[in-house]
Amino acid sequence: MAEVAPNARFDPEEAAATRRHFWSRFLVYAVLTLFAVVYLVPLLVVIFNSLREQSEIARNGLISVPRSFRFDAWAQAWGSYCVSGTCEGMKRNFFNSLAMTIPATIISTILGAMNGYILSKWRFRGSELIFNLMLLGVFMPGQISLMPWAFLLGKLGLTNSTYGLVLIHVVQGISFTTLFCRNFYVSIPDDLIKAARIDGAGFWRIFRKIILPLSPPILIVTVIWQFTGIWNEYLFGVVFTSGQQQPITAALVALTAGGTTARAYDVMSAAVLIGALPPLLIYLFGGKYFVRGLTQGAIK
Amino acid sequence: MSALMIRNLHKSYGSLEILAGINLEAKTGEFVALVGPSGCGKSTLLAMIAGLETVTSGEIWIGDRLVNSVRPKDRDIAMVFQSYALYPTMTVRQNITFGMESRGVPKAAQAEAVQRVAALLQIEQLLKRKPGQLSGGQRQRVAMGRALVRDPKLFLFDEPLSNLDAKLRVDMRTEIKKLHHRVGKTTVYVTHDQVEAMTLASRIAVMNQGSVQQFDTPKRIYDRPTNMFVAGFMGSPAMNFIPARLTGSTSISVRAADGSDASLALAAPMSAGAPKDVVLGIRPEHIYRFTTDLKSRKPAVASMQAPVELVEPTGAETLAVLRLGDLEITGRFEPDDAPVMGETITLGIDMSRACLFDPTTKALL
Amino acid sequence: MSTHDLIVPAAAAAARPWRERLGTMVPILVLAPSIAASFIYVFVFTFWTLYISLSNSSLLPTYGFVGLDNYASLWANRRWNIAYTNLFLFSGFYIVGSMAVGLLLAIAIDQRVRGEAVWRTIFLYPLAVSFIVTGTVWSWLYNPVDGIQAFVRGLGWTDFSFALTANRNTAIYAVIITGIWQSSGFAMALFLAGLRSVDPDLVKAAQIDGASVFRTYRRVILPTIAPIFLAVAVIQIQFAIKTFDLVAALTRGGPGVSTTFPAIYVYDLMFQRGQIGEGAAAAMMMLAAVAVVLVPYSLWIVWRRRAEGRNG
Ligand SMILES: Nc1ncnc2c1ncn2[C@@H]1O[C@H](COP(=O)(O)OP(=O)(O)OP(=O)(O)O)[C@@H](O)[C@H]1O
Ligand SMILES: [Mg+2]
Numbered sequence: 001m002a003e004v005a006p007n008a009r010f011d012p013e014e015a016a017a018t019r020r021h022f023w024s025r026f027l028v029y030a031v032l033t034l035f036a037v038v039y040l041v042p043l044l045v046v047i048f049n050s051l052r053e054q055s056e057i058a059r060n061g062l063i064s065v066p067r068s069f070r071f072d073a074w075a076q077a078w079g080s081y082c083v084s085g086t087c088e089g090m091k092r093n094f095f096n097s098l099a100m101t102i103p104a105t106i107i108s109t110i111l112g113a114m115n116g117y118i119l120s121k122w123r124f125r126g127s128e129l130i131f132n133l134m135l136l137g138v139f140m141p142g143q144i145s146l147m148p149w150a151f152l153l154g155k156l157g158l159t160n161s162t163y164g165l166v167l168i169h170v171v172q173g174i175s176f177t178t179l180f181c182r183n184f185y186v187s188i189p190d191d192l193i194k195a196a197r198i199d200g201a202g203f204w205r206i207f208r209k210i211i212l213p214l215s216p217p218i219l220i221v222t223v224i225w226q227f228t229g230i231w232n233e234y235l236f237g238v239v240f241t242s243g244q245q246q247p248i249t250a251a252l253v254a255l256t257a258g259g260t261t262a263r264a265y266d267v268m269s270a271a272v273l274i275g276a277l278p279p280l281l282i283y284l285f286g287g288k289y290f291v292r293g294l295t296q297g298a299i300k
Numbered sequence: 301m302s303a304l305m306i307r308n309l310h311k312s313y314g315s316l317e318i319l320a321g322i323n324l325e326a327k328t329g330e331f332v333a334l335v336g337p338s339g340c341g342k343s344t345l346l347a348m349i350a351g352l353e354t355v356t357s358g359e360i361w362i363g364d365r366l367v368n369s370v371r372p373k374d375r376d377i378a379m380v381f382q383s384y385a386l387y388p389t390m391t392v393r394q395n396i397t398f399g400m401e402s403r404g405v406p407k408a409a410q411a412e413a414v415q416r417v418a419a420l421l422q423i424e425q426l427l428k429r430k431p432g433q434l435s436g437g438q439r440q441r442v443a444m445g446r447a448l449v450r451d452p453k454l455f456l457f458d459e460p461l462s463n464l465d466a467k468l469r470v471d472m473r474t475e476i477k478k479l480h481h482r483v484g485k486t487t488v489y490v491t492h493d494q495v496e497a498m499t500l501a502s503r504i505a506v507m508n509q510g511s512v513q514q515f516d517t518p519k520r521i522y523d524r525p526t527n528m529f530v531a532g533f534m535g536s537p538a539m540n541f542i543p544a545r546l547t548g549s550t551s552i553s554v555r556a557a558d559g560s561d562a563s564l565a566l567a568a569p570m571s572a573g574a575p576k577d578v579v580l581g582i583r584p585e586h587i588y589r590f591t592t593d594l595k596s597r598k599p600a601v602a603s604m605q606a607p608v609e610l611v612e613p614t615g616a617e618t619l620a621v622l623r624l625g626d627l628e629i630t631g632r633f634e635p636d637d638a639p640v641m642g643e644t645i646t647l648g649i650d651m652s653r654a655c656l657f658d659p660t661t662k663a664l665l
Numbered sequence: 666m667s668t669h670d671l672i673v674p675a676a677a678a679a680a681r682p683w684r685e686r687l688g689t690m691v692p693i694l695v696l697a698p699s700i701a702a703s704f705i706y707v708f709v710f711t712f713w714t715l716y717i718s719l720s721n722s723s724l725l726p727t728y729g730f731v732g733l734d735n736y737a738s739l740w741a742n743r744r745w746n747i748a749y750t751n752l753f754l755f756s757g758f759y760i761v762g763s764m765a766v767g768l769l770l771a772i773a774i775d776q777r778v779r780g781e782a783v784w785r786t787i788f789l790y791p792l793a794v795s796f797i798v799t800g801t802v803w804s805w806l807y808n809p810v811d812g813i814q815a816f817v818r819g820l821g822w823t824d825f826s827f828a829l830t831a832n833r834n835t836a837i838y839a840v841i842i843t844g845i846w847q848s849s850g851f852a853m854a855l856f857l858a859g860l861r862s863v864d865p866d867l868v869k870a871a872q873i874d875g876a877s878v879f880r881t882y883r884r885v886i887l888p889t890i891a892p893i894f895l896a897v898a899v900i901q902i903q904f905a906i907k908t909f910d911l912v913a914a915l916t917r918g919g920p921g922v923s924t925t926f927p928a929i930y931v932y933d934l935m936f937q938r939g940q941i942g943e944g945a946a947a948a949m950m951m952l953a954a955v956a957v958v959l960v961p962y963s964l965w966i967v968w969r970r971r972a973e974g975r976n977g
Pocket of ligand 1: 318340
């Protein structure tokens with residue numbers, strides 16, 4: 001039997017407060033848990049199914065506790081699964097996507113940083129107008145540019161090539177990267193630039209020695225935004241490339257488009273994960289900085 | 301020879317005129333303060349001297365060189381900013397050497413210069429830190445160090461102390477004064493703190509709405525302000541302005557608290573062309589409690605009655621708000637001799653220190 | 666404030682050595698390629714497509730002028746009308762839905778919960794994956810034979826029915842739910858950052874004034890982050906209008922034409938049916954939808970800036 005401390009008084013207010021506190025905490029965690037389940041189930045389903053045997057999936061359905069475990073589906077999806085005649089899996093498309101995403105991300109980020117630097121710190125008559133022009137690019141639906149791009153890529157001999165997609169993504173991306181960088185750079189005090197100019201630094205030196213060292217937060221945002229955006233893009237990939245030249249998103253759609261009967265869920269799951277992995281990894285490592293930087297730079 | 305000469309300088313942004321014909325000059329080694337209310341164009345003027353803003357028209361001479369289109373780095377100037385503008389990603393040492401690096405000064409000479417300046421400002425122990433790890437006063441010192449290390453012809457300060465707390469500001473003010481004595485460089489110093497201007501400067505330029513109202517020694521600015529703006533801006537509490545009528549060439553009358561007119565004798569006769577209506581300007585410290593002893597010490601004292609509305613002791617002195625017609629004026633008294641609230645006292649106004657202004661042109665008569 | 670005026674008085678410029686004058690041109694030279702690219706992308710491309718939409722192009726662009734014929738035949742088409750209606754239906758539910766879920770999650774996380782980083786990562790990760798991946802996986806989950814319906818029935822609730830994508834009338838809601846799932850984490854992140862930026866003294870003052878938690882949010886905190894609501898909404902509308910991938914992977918426009926979207930329709934006209942002129946007209950209509958959202962928003966931004974300029 002618990003001993004009651006001699007001078008512990010019963011405080012009805014305190015009991016009520018504790019109860020209130022408990023229920024409000026309970027509600028918060030209940031909401032979070034519920035949504036966390038909804039958010040995690042699809043991911044877990046795909047991961048499990050990529051490791052289960054197809055026969056088990058067919059027997060027990062997509063959503064069930066895994067009873068078998070193997071990596072065959074991954075190997076198939078990567079190297080040997082057959083899509084419309086060719087049996088090379090996704091690896092070629094994976095490398096296509098890398099070859100498209102990495103250069104386009106780097107080029108558009110460098111251009112955006114330079115543009116943002118000029119449009120915030122070296123303004124001239126008409127620079128606001130130019131900024132607004134670039135801003136419009138953010139809002140253009142890709143469908144508007146399909147026909148012109150088809151014509152231009154044809155003229156440049158870049159149809160059905162990764163270089164063509166790099167070009168498209170760089171031109172499209174400049175708007176975003178310039179917007180992000182400019183909005184970030186305007187918050188760097190102008191006095192800093194003035195001081196540097198009195199110290200004898202010019203355009204490039206100020207950029208290298210003062211602006212760039214302050215830029216990591218926004219460059220992380222820009223790189224993550226561009227990398228995930230370009231990697232995940234589908235419309236241009238499916239319109240301007242075909243077969244072996246396709247980026248992974250287009251290949252995924254081709255791979256999963258098979259008939260509804262006897263679908264190879266194990267291989268498709270592995271393929272989906274292969275397609276999702278690079279941006280997911282980038283988010284896991286950089287997500288924290290992404291959100292922080294985005295609210296510093298983009299949303300103003 | 302003057303170290304800085306500004307002739308009829310104009311600055312406009314489009315149709316918006318910011319500076320309207322500035323004339324200014326600083327002799328070699330002189331300390332010139334620019335004061336004026338917020339937005340009057342002080343920082344703009346300083347930025348133009350530094351070459352950070354273009355000149356719309358007029359001339360800026362540094363030494364014997366017309367610098368209108370010389371780049372900032374070639375003007376042989378150094379500048380301290382209100383926000384300090386320390387490069388946040390560099391250490392204190394790198395901040396100080398950045399300019400020399402840009403100019404290609406050899407490493408050994410850089411190190412020596414840093415050492416000299418750090419010793420001068422007592423920031424040796426801070427050299428490895430980043431600006432984010434410094435206190436406000438330390439940042440201020442580093443900013444000055446960065447300017448000093450240049451050994452320029454001309455120092456420009458833009459409100460360098462306004463981000464410091466009151467006590468630190470007084471300390472740094474003293475240090476800047478000592479420093480100026482030691483290095484003897486020509487300095488242009490922007491502030492809107494008139495005490496700073498009075499204590500530091502050999503000459504003060506009072507600016508308002510893009511033009512210089514008066515450019516003179518602190519004493520003359522304080523004692524003989526050329527117009528009511530300068531008179532009201534310099535001095536705290538501000539100069540009292542009392543509407544008055546000229547009743548002869550040597551006397552004026554003002555409305556007393558009870559509605560009657562009190563006549564005050566002027567210390568010097570007015571010229572014949574003066575307007576009938578004038579404004580009497582009198583600083584709080586030239587208002588006394590009237591005694592015969594005062595009259596014998598200061599023969600120009602004129603007396604009148606005034607009730608005391610409010611008393612504000614500040615320690616070193618006591619301020620009293622006095623009623624005069626429908627006007628309130630402030631007087632500054634010795635704490636031991638201060639009036640009490642509700643009392644009606646006989647004021648002694650030292651008319652030899654009074655200024656008379658024309659109420660329409662606001663100019664000193 | 667500009668730190669540097671590139672426009673120097675002509676006389677002074679002439680006196681300068683050419684190297685120095687070149688120096689002042691560097692920013693413009695560096696900017697030039699981007700200006701050219703943006704100009705072509707924004708104006709040339711738009712007018713080009715506009716021009717094609719007024720021509721009789723079919724398999725290849727040709728330039729016989731037919732006026733508004735393409736627009737007329739577009740709007741006469743039942744499938745296009747469904748697509749445009751779907752766009753508005755989807756946009757409305759998607760934006761309100763993801764903002765509501767995002768706000769709920771942001772407020773929950775803002776209650777000083779344990780393991781904040783873990784929760785945040787869970788809600789944010791869908792943003793990293795493509796609509797293609799999301800659409801593919803959810804199309805499996807919606808599949809009545811293999812997905813959620815089968816799972817729940819397997820648990821014993823044998824007449825449970827969850828087959829949104831199999832039914833013409835409900836398929837659009839499958840698209841909406843999936844869209845919300847994908848992007849409410851993004852709204853959550855922005856809202857959370859906004860909530861964190863609110864001056865804590867404001868919240869304390871409200872508490873002392875006796876406001877309940879709910880009231881504090883509704884009257885004090887949320888109004889101060891109102892601009893974030895608008896920003897989130899505009900970004901989401903962007904996604905909504907351009908959405909091609911999600912539908913392409915989730916329902917491919919079906920069943921029938923019930924989940925056709927303008928983006929899908931443009932693609933079909935241009936590349937499946939060889940009606941380039943009409944496809945361009947449909948693309949122009951998408952641009953019009955963007956403009957309907959964007960023009961008022963940018964006017965509002967300009968107005969707010971002016972107002973701030975007047976007060977500050
Ligand atoms: N780029 C610009 N375009 C238009 N007006 C400007 C610009 N820069 C400054 N101004 C205006 O010029 C005026 C003078 O500005 P300045 O910064 O020189 O004032 P200040 O005297 O230094 O004020 P403070 O004491 O507040 O620092 C202000 O009214 C300001 O609004
Ligand atoms: Mg200023």
